[in-house]
Amino acid sequence: MKRLVLFNRDLRTIDNTALIQAIDGETPVIAVFIATPQQWAQHDLAPIQADLIRRRLEALHEELELLNVPFLYKECDDFERANEWLLALSAELGVSELFLNFDYEINERNRITALSERLEQQGKTVCVFDDKCILRPGSVLNKQGKNFKVFTPFKNAWKAQFTLARVQKPKMSVPTDVPAHYRYESNVPFNYPTVSSLPMPVDTNSIIDKLRAFSHDRVANYHQDRDFPAVDGTSQLSAYLAIGALSARQCVARLYLDATMSNGQEPTLSEGAEIWLSELIWREFYQHLVYFEPKLSRRHGYLSWERNLIWQGNEEAFTQWCNGVTGYPIVDAAMRQLNATGWMHNRLxxxxxSFLIKDLHVDWRWGEAYFMSKLVDGDFAANNGGWQWCASTGCDGQPYFRIFNPIRQGERFDAQGEFIRQWIPELANVPNRHIHQPWLWEACQKLEYPEPIVDHKTQREITLSVYKAAKDQH
Known part of the structure; x- marks a missing residue:
């Protein structure tokens, strides 16, 4: 009898709970990844992220081979067909146990439930593990035994419960063989649109080196640098976290290891490391929310009055926002960075x-889907949480009357316009004093850059009125 490990958004061997638990040194272990292009399309998987997954599979295959774990690959249209194929494969190969890590989105949960029921009916054992979060959903609850609705109390409870765990590596498995036509090869079918991602390494050593470099060299200044897009102040690890090539446990373990090395006493995180840890806890907060609130996976607002909002925006304005031609430099530079690289600075x-929702009055779901279709680090829980935070419809979202002024945001976080000029070459010669409002420059007629498509002050008043009406109606 054999054990089968099903990979999904956990494309690593180090610190992979399902894989580590499956390998006991006695029972043969087989690993499998199933590409589901139609399902991915429904979930707005970005072609640039699909390319990262495709390349990461090659590295994962090599790592599994070193562990004596054959790596199988199959392409099925969707989760239902993937389950049918897995059932047939398990019967053919004599699989008695399935090991996998849990995903919290509703379609993924339903997939696991349906597969588990079918396998258990056949007398097979299904072992499902919480691996995506450091502290599993349901383990961080308030005094009433409910999940937290506000981030700061969640963070405090999370930190009080957190204990530093050792990052585990899998053992060597016993050799086993599978039919050659199931095995992963570098030229396997991958019928999903791909766009070459940035020069991002996909081998584990390089990924861990990037984590080490950030933790050792840059995290101490993270609290000062993270909001400035012209500064290399972020970790650039989010894409690896999104596809599971790196775990949050590895990130936190590295933070504390470097803290211990720096003072030789009890591990004390720097201010920058504390802020980055807080960002990782935000990630867990949103994962827990998706687990407890299936309506989020159905793209419903977290707050019930959200359904009363009347979105007055139109497709033309949305298209201008997508293409980075709104006439507001910091917004346009951000969108052009996203379109060109598949990544956008978090402040941006x-x-x-905020601009799409509260200046253009476009439904936040349009922007949520567009981001997912472009982001190399697209993660449903984090993306949905971020968009609903900006829309003031989410759990612990910003108050609806807090509306970012795109001019002031640019002046504050890109004062000299370095980032803007990088992505909007039309504004290269605009003086610093006008870089955030180029329409005020005396030579603005010479610019091949649009005037603002809306007046922020006017749109702000409209937003306040619309949101107040929605809440009053509720």
């Missing part, structure tokens, strides 16, 4: 989302 994600 908030600015761009």
């Amino acid at each position: 994600r908030m600015i761009a989302a």
Whole structure:
């Protein structure tokens, strides 16, 4: 009898709970990844992220081979067909146990439930593990035994419960063989649109080196640098976290290891490391929310009065926002960075989302889907949480009357316009004093850059009125 490990958004061997639990040194272990292009399309998987997954599979295959774990690959249209194929494969190969890590989105949960029921009916054992979060959903609850609705109390409870765990590596498995036509090869079918991602390494050593470099060299200044898009102040690890090539446990373990090495006493995180840890806890907060609130996976607002909002925006304005031609430099530079690289600085994600929702009055779901279709680090829980935070419809979202001024945001976080000029070459010669409002420059007629498509002050008043009406109606 054999054990089968099903990979999904956990494309790593180090610190992979399902894989580590499956390998006991006695029972043969087989690993499998199933591409589901139609399902991915429904979930707005970005072609640039699909390319990262495709390349990461090659590295994962090599790592599994070193562990004596054959790596199988199959392409099925969707989760239902994938389950049918897995059932047939398990019967053919004599699989007695399935090991996998849990996903919290509703379609993924339903997939696991349906597969588990079918396998258990056949007398097979299904072992499902909480691996995506450091502390599993349901383990961080308030005094009433409910999940937290506000981030700061969640963070405090999370930190009080957190204990540093050792990052585990899998053992060597016993050799086993499978039919050659199931095995992964570098030229396997991958019928999903792909766009070459940035020069991002996909081998584990390089990924861990990036984590080490950030933790050792840059995290101490993270609290000072993280909001400035022209500064290399972020970790650039989010894409690896999104596809599971790196775990949050590895990130936190590295933070504390470097803290211990720096003072030789009890591990004390720097201010920058504390802020980055807080960002990782935000990630867990949103994962827990998706687990407890299936309506989020159905793209419903977290707050019930959200359904009363009347979205007055139109497709033309949305298209201008997508293409980075709104006439507001910091917004346009952000969107052009996203379109060109598949990544956007986190501060800019908030600015761009706020502008679409509260200046252009476009339904936040349009922006949520567009981001997912472009982001190399697209993660449903984090993306949905971020968009609903900006829309003031989410759990612990910003108050609806807090509306980012795109001019002030640019002046604050890109004062000299370095980032803007990088992505909007039309504004290269605009003086610093006008870079955030180029329409005020005396030579603005010479610019091949649009005037603002809306007046922020006017749109702000409209937003306040619309949101107040929605809440009053509720």
